[in-house]
Amino acid sequence: MEGISERYLQKLFEGTGDNFTHYLRERRLQHCWADLANPAEAHRSVSDIAFGCGFSDAAHFSRSFRDRFGMSPRAFRQQQAERVSGLGVKTGQRGWPQDAVAQLRAHRPAPAIAAAELKLVDCAVSRGGKPAHHFLTVDATRVHWGFFSRALKPLIEVVSGDTVTVETLTQHASDDPELMITGDPGAESVFRWTREGKGVERRGAGPMDASIYGRGAGEGFGVHICTGPIAVKGAEPGDVLEVRILDMVPRPSRNPNLQGRIFGSSVAAWWGYHYDEFLSEPKPREAVTIYEIFTGDEPYAQALYSYRWQPQTDPYGVVHQTYDYPGIPVAAETIRRRHGVLDGIRIPLRPHFGVIGVAPREAGLVDSVPPAYFGGNLDNWRLGKGAAIYLPVSVPEALLSIGDPHAAQGDGELSGTAIECSMTGTFQIVLHKKADFAGRPFADLTYPLIETETDWVLTGFSHPNYLAEFGAKGQSEVYAKSSLDLAMKDAFRKVRRFLVNTKGLSEDEAIALISAAVDFGVTQVVDGNWGVHAVLSKRLFAHEDGL
């Protein structure tokens, strides 16, 4: 989870008016902020929490916290406790109408309201002209589930250079609500689903009346819980948005019985690559594996138990024979837990965000599953702490959303899911205006470009822009026509173009270099729009110009 060099972190801060020492202090303060807001940490004293976050002097901590967040640690803790108990009541009474995006929009807080709710943001913004830090906690009013849309009203507005801490939830928390939802006000708000209503009614880009399959509002055409969108001040189509992942921490269980332990889930689902390939009976079948996550120097996930998916009746009475709609609360009494699965096997963590995307321009409601030029569900494990992603802006204010947090995933994401685990990320958002592009690596960017400490990772897709390519039918056609062969071709063309336009190579030089040094890998074969990425080592260029 750590594993990136101080030097690289310092580089990340270059030219943003910030510095590394400041970042370290900021990060410690944020950890304290999160712990103080966490009901599961209520038994610890404020001093305890301060020491745990790296402060050695309680008075100094208290001053720093007040300077940073505009109130004392104690006052903040009190405020959060009240807010949480308030939420618990309010969310139980809310409900989303079963209708279209117009109504969805009406129910979203306008930017001004969002800013008022997030008082901490205001404190941050006022820090003497420096880049502001924002906090985006997660609850039902701050997510869109299963779709992207240019029509969504943003929750907050950031200015280029600002940092933002974003809580994200895995849509698989409902695979074991006891471990991943109970006691967590944010998760309870988002996953709330009773006979009377849901915290978030629309799940997917399908019709609200579920007139196609009857699965539920939005039909589950799209599954990811996305926090956002975030407006970027001044962003216009043609610009490039850089999103730097400064930090990423898993969200501990807030179930009082589970004392801050961390859990995740992985489903070998009907959309997995293996689904038509079973050797053993019963065929086909879906299997859920619940993992516990262990942090430390070599963080890892270990399976706790698994179960076969059994038909689940959702609170509205719809029976789900398969895992066909996100957020169905799995009833413990309907499944049989198998223990001792993957016994003794420790899966090294690769925490990353499956989804980071800006709103696509082509359609008003876009299924969150197939990734494309606008980013979205990239499912590339390189998109973790220390990485940055460059996204082509295609609607005003960019409308950035983040979700689908993963604790670990292999290239391919074969079963259809990673180890899905709620996470909180801290990002720096940098807007690159089209007029200032010349000579920059993203000068002619038409796709999501990932930069890590060591590599450029270029994302190829079976259909780089399936929305434009297939028109109105895009959101179903792309699923039918995906192929690694197409994705490979796209990845090759992109890396050649990058080398020619960004590194100034001739076409022949680019091809020679690709063959000798660029690694092509299978990103995923389960997201409708299959992916192949090209990994280009920065080390190749470390000696240019005699350096």
Add this chain to the structure above:
Amino acid sequence: MEGISERYLQKLFEGTGDNFTHYLRERRLQHCWADLANPAEAHRSVSDIAFGCGFSDAAHFSRSFRDRFGMSPRAFRQQQAERVSGLGVKTGQRGWPQDAVAQLRAHRPAPAIAAAELKLVDCAVSRGGKPAHHFLTVDATRVHWGFFSRALKPLIEVVSGDTVTVETLTQHASDDPELMITGDPGAESVFRWTREGKGVERRGAGPMDASIYGRGAGEGFGVHICTGPIAVKGAEPGDVLEVRILDMVPRPSRNPNLQGRIFGSSVAAWWGYHYDEFLSEPKPREAVTIYEIFTGDEPYAQALYSYRWQPQTDPYGVVHQTYDYPGIPVAAETIRRRHGVLDGIRIPLRPHFGVIGVAPREAGLVDSVPPAYFGGNLDNWRLGKGAAIYLPVSVPEALLSIGDPHAAQGDGELSGTAIECSMTGTFQIVLHKKADFAGRPFADLTYPLIETETDWVLTGFSHPNYLAEFGAKGQSEVYAKSSLDLAMKDAFRKVRRFLVNTKGLSEDEAIALISAAVDFGVTQVVDGNWGVHAVLSKRLFAHEDGL
């Protein structure tokens, strides 16, 4: 080039009656052996060479060398010098008949003759019952070019546990003969081609009379210079041959003007993935890039110059409009060298053997290009120093061949070639008898399995056994029907089977683990039979059984 831990090297030696200290001494002695045999090193004194290889006492070195190789360093140097000058005369007079494999076989030395030529082998074998070390120097009598065949007579016979140092040549040495052939007796012998004859007539598995395209004997249906085959005593179909790569060093130029510098070549050829995709004129075109290799702590390749392929008239008078036959000596006056290509770019080395294979059972002459169950042209850069490969034996004595040395390659090998560079490898050969398989990782092996210090690498192919699948037409059909989608399916099936049969997982556990932790990568898209590999980290299992 180094970069593997001592601990791992020690592990490699476990259970083979050998040890690490012995290996280090052995390696130093081998380096001295190579330097003493190298005409380009003739200006250095024997003591100089001994010191250069890590011996600090000349008398001790002399004794060790005599113990090891049965003669003094001075006597050995003299013998080699005579052998080389003798070869120079003899090879100029030899010529291969333009006919079939039967005749090829008649011209190969029988095992007894090979052993007599390789006196050093005999010395090694006599070491008191310990595993023997063999040397297989390269010349025209010790290679087969562009094909595998169960009908080839082996050059030497090894016993399980033996080690063998094998010189291999890149088939691209002729792209700049001055740098990579001139002055090197082994390379001169293999590449010899005058109006009167060739050092190695057959190049490829095609007809000797070139009646299909007229390119030359064997038609270039297969291009790799393979040293071997090596017979493994007692190997039978159904056994598994393990080939451990203990060491790998590039072969320096022996051109007296180039003082031991190291060179390689890479061709963006008509069989490359990019060939139908050119953006710039002229279309299509072939480009050759010549590299210099720099060793040291962070070894790298840097481009020296490049040229566009121009029609070459071979010594038999055939004009080659494209790079359609291996070993055509490129005439310096026909091409225009471009300097300053890939300026300042250093390509980190990943030395590996493109080809390690045993003889296939299905056909008498098999094109060396498409890899398959028997290994062959795997073109996976993980097959370097410290790695091992497990190959299913399918003919008596296995008939192991090694070639196609690469200094660096990216996953994909996009242009059709890596940075091709002659190399000398030291291998340990271990035979696993079918009766002793139970519980071993290769217990039901049907494909080439690579083991590195950190990973299991399972090789998937578009057509895992194209020879059986397509029958007589296999060697052309495979080229027409390759697809990454098929190779991905094969890689998935193989890694699932490995996890179930070798690690004892259920099918559901295997699928969960693959999704969370196994990386699928594109091996190559240029070898007829496209490849996708699965990388399974050993670290996952490091904590099993409470360890």
